[in-house]
Amino acid sequence: MNLTLRVWRQKNANTPGQFVTYQAQDISPDMSFLEMLDVVNEVLIKRGEEQIAFDHDCREGICGMCSLVINGAPHGPLPHTTTCQLHMRSFKDGDTITIEPWRATPFPVLKDLVVDRASFDRVIQSGGYVSVSTGGAPDANALPIPKDSADKAFDAAACIGCGACVAACKNASAMLFVAAKISHLSLLPQGKVEEERRVLNMVAKMDEEGFGNCTNIGSCEAACPKGISLDNIARMNRLYLKALLKSNL
Amino acid sequence: MAASAESLRPSTAGLLLRLWQSSLGKKYVMAITGLILFGFVVVHMLGNLQFFAGPTLLNEYAEALKSKPPVLWGARLVLLLSAVLHITAGAQLANANKRARPVAYANSKPLVSTLANRTIIISGLVILAFIIFHLAHFTIGWVDPNYLELRDLVGRHDVHEMMVRGFQNPLVSGFYVIAVALVALHLSHGVASILQSLGLRSKNTEPHLKKLALVAAAVLFLGFCAIPIAVVTGLIR
Numbered sequence: 001m002n003l004t005l006r007v008w009r010q011k012n013a014n015t016p017g018q019f020v021t022y023q024a025q026d027i028s029p030d031m032s033f034l035e036m037l038d039v040v041n042e043v044l045i046k047r048g049e050e051q052i053a054f055d056h057d058c059r060e061g062i063c064g065m066c067s068l069v070i071n072g073a074p075h076g077p078l079p080h081t082t083t084c085q086l087h088m089r090s091f092k093d094g095d096t097i098t099i100e101p102w103r104a105t106p107f108p109v110l111k112d113l114v115v116d117r118a119s120f121d122r123v124i125q126s127g128g129y130v131s132v133s134t135g136g137a138p139d140a141n142a143l144p145i146p147k148d149s150a151d152k153a154f155d156a157a158a159c160i161g162c163g164a165c166v167a168a169c170k171n172a173s174a175m176l177f178v179a180a181k182i183s184h185l186s187l188l189p190q191g192k193v194e195e196e197r198r199v200l201n202m203v204a205k206m207d208e209e210g211f212g213n214c215t216n217i218g219s220c221e222a223a224c225p226k227g228i229s230l231d232n233i234a235r236m237n238r239l240y241l242k243a244l245l246k247s248n249l
Numbered sequence: 250m251a252a253s254a255e256s257l258r259p260s261t262a263g264l265l266l267r268l269w270q271s272s273l274g275k276k277y278v279m280a281i282t283g284l285i286l287f288g289f290v291v292v293h294m295l296g297n298l299q300f301f302a303g304p305t306l307l308n309e310y311a312e313a314l315k316s317k318p319p320v321l322w323g324a325r326l327v328l329l330l331s332a333v334l335h336i337t338a339g340a341q342l343a344n345a346n347k348r349a350r351p352v353a354y355a356n357s358k359p360l361v362s363t364l365a366n367r368t369i370i371i372s373g374l375v376i377l378a379f380i381i382f383h384l385a386h387f388t389i390g391w392v393d394p395n396y397l398e399l400r401d402l403v404g405r406h407d408v409h410e411m412m413v414r415g416f417q418n419p420l421v422s423g424f425y426v427i428a429v430a431l432v433a434l435h436l437s438h439g440v441a442s443i444l445q446s447l448g449l450r451s452k453n454t455e456p457h458l459k460k461l462a463l464v465a466a467a468v469l470f471l472g473f474c475a476i477p478i479a480v481v482t483g484l485i486r
Contacts (some may be wrong), residue, residue: 072357098356103353139457168360171345171350173349173425204271212349215346219359222360223360234451236448237445240271241447
């Protein structure tokens with residue numbers, strides 16, 4: 001396959017970026033999107049040019065490191081698929097593909113297609129954990145968990161924190177991510193204990209980082225490689241209201 | 250900008266402030282004021298539909314509404330406050346949203362979007378302009394001061410006659426129909442949004458939220474438009 005790429009090139013956070021056009025030649029349809037970029041980068045290296053910087057790690061669709069807005073869609077055109085699991089057979093020979101970084105104030109561009117997602121880490125640090133006292137490991141089945149709760153918690157826990165929800169949202173809102181983390185922990189008895197403190201602190205941190213607000217449309221859900229549901233945002237809305245009222249009692 | 254995590258300490262006095270300062274709190278304000286305004290629109294439509302029962306019932310209803318000034322002014326105050334909060338919170342949320350995405354995508358078409366949510370701000374602004382005109386027209390009587398002097402056979406304010414005369418003007422009727430269409434469009438997103446923002450969405454309720462909003466919007470549109478259409482076509486004179 002031969003493709004034309006319009007790639008966002010940006011030196012660093014303080015320099016304005018622009019699109020640069022590259023030709024990707026002799027691409028196998030069985031390559032992943034990232035492997036295609038590797039091939040393009042090898043050509044750039046041989047020509048003595050600067051490589052295109054992009055994030056990647058596991059390349060198995062589970063680490064949440066890869067990103068890229070491909071033709072306007074975070075992680076490209078396939079539903080429930082990360083960029084690393086997107087293959088070139090999803091494109092046609094001769095296609096022009098526009099590749100951009102996640103665009104959001106809390107995700108500043110570090111270089112080219114790489115953005116700094118530390119704002120997500122800070123949201124997690126504000127309450128996205130369960131404080132466990134040290135001691136002997138409890139018996140495996142000592143704590144019964146209803147199947148329904150376990151399923152919902154697991155669905156929310158599937159979030160890999162890639163930030164596609166923020167990238168897809170027209171308001172650059174992180175509510176799907178934050179709601180997934182809050183749901184995942186609060187649906188389980190271990191996380192229930194700190195539920196109120198968690199939801200208040202994580203929402204406050206989310207706001208402080210400068211993410212936008214949910215307008216209840218669902219682009220995030222459509223872009224999410226793990227299919228996290230908007231139901232989680234409704235759950236966060238319920239838990240926050242409850243926590244806010246109770247915190248004042 | 251919201252309060253930092255450290256400042257989130259219990260304080261009864263600060264509850265409303267904290268609500269207002271947080272993104273989710275402001276969404277609740279949008280939802281609750283939206284619900285109040287939606288409730289008013291529904292009651293207003295039901296009141297209006299008495300137009301078709303003739304002058305006696307409608308004028309009696311209008312007189313009853315105005316018979317207790319504290320109740321009337323209490324309701325008006327709640328509605329005014331709701332509108333002000335709804336607009337202020339909406340403007341602040343929209344500004345925050347803009348700040349969160351300063352550089353647009355080359356392909357700015359969102360993955361999911363409907364006409365209603367793309368136009369939610371502009372439909373709201375046109376509705377605001379319409380409300381101001383509508384109050385000046387029928388409530389304050391600036392457009393035609395004679396409206397408020399109209400009396401029926403038993404000496405009550407003749408609201409029925411006022412509506413007939415008002416809607417006989419095709420420009421007034423035209424603007425009214427457009428405004429009501431925008432109210433319906435606004436609510437087709439708004440009603441479902443109220444339920445989502447208040448956390449009432451789940452796997453079980455989700456399929457019904459959008460349907461509920463669409464039905465509410467359609468019923469309101471038809472209910473409100475029936476009157477100017479009946480007047481303009483001469484069915485009721």
